[in-house]
Amino acid sequence: MFKRLIDITFSLFGILILVPLFLFISIRIMLDSKGGILYKQVRVGKEGKDFILLKFRTMFVDSDKKGLLTVGTNDRRITKVGKFLRDYKLDELPQLINVFIGDMSLVGPRPEVRKYVNLYSKEQLKVLSIRPGITDYASIQYFNENELLGKTNDPEKVYINEIMPSKLAMNLNYMKERSFLTDLKIMAATIKKIF
Numbered sequence: 001m002f003k004r005l006i007d008i009t010f011s012l013f014g015i016l017i018l019v020p021l022f023l024f025i026s027i028r029i030m031l032d033s034k035g036g037i038l039y040k041q042v043r044v045g046k047e048g049k050d051f052i053l054l055k056f057r058t059m060f061v062d063s064d065k066k067g068l069l070t071v072g073t074n075d076r077r078i079t080k081v082g083k084f085l086r087d088y089k090l091d092e093l094p095q096l097i098n099v100f101i102g103d104m105s106l107v108g109p110r111p112e113v114r115k116y117v118n119l120y121s122k123e124q125l126k127v128l129s130i131r132p133g134i135t136d137y138a139s140i141q142y143f144n145e146n147e148l149l150g151k152t153n154d155p156e157k158v159y160i161n162e163i164m165p166s167k168l169a170m171n172l173n174y175m176k177e178r179s180f181l182t183d184l185k186i187m188a189a190t191i192k193k194i195f
């Protein structure tokens with residue numbers, strides 16, 4: 001209950017404070033390429049329930065039909081403004097709305113698409129017992145995940161067999177030690193990593 005109260009307070013405060021930045025980013029996206037401002041994707045949340053995750057659109061329209069993973073630093077599907085937003089994780093800011101309405105938490109396992117959740121083992125499925133988050137230990141460890149995948153011959157195979165299990169192991173460890181102080185530590189480390 002305390003964690004939820006913190007999520008509501010911080011997300012509402014963040015949304016209100018960042019309104020000018022939201023407007024500026026929205027205008028830049030509209031001027032840069034055709035399509036909507038927000039990118040909406042179905043992800044798997046708490047208890048395995050689907051929800052709509054919000055991001056600022058960083059790719060050309062329908063780019064996700066060419067693959068769910070972003071590979072390398074020069075993925076041609078990414079717009080000019082989108083590259084900047086991704087570099088500084090600004091594309092994730094609309095998820096404050098997801099946090100406010102209760103789909104997500106500020107800190108928790110990053111939500112996956114159903115395609116990859118269907119590959120989870122019984123043990124790995126335990127991460128779905130809590131709300132997914134905007135950031136977690138795995139987000140910090142794999143901050144430049146797309147660059148790592150860009151160096152491989154089979155990005156999806158590497159993601160499924162190496163990166164995803166590593167992320168899930170970190171998430172399961174987080175669940176054992178989660179606390180208000182742990183969440184503060186992760187948020188601070190995330191901000192430090194971005195800047």
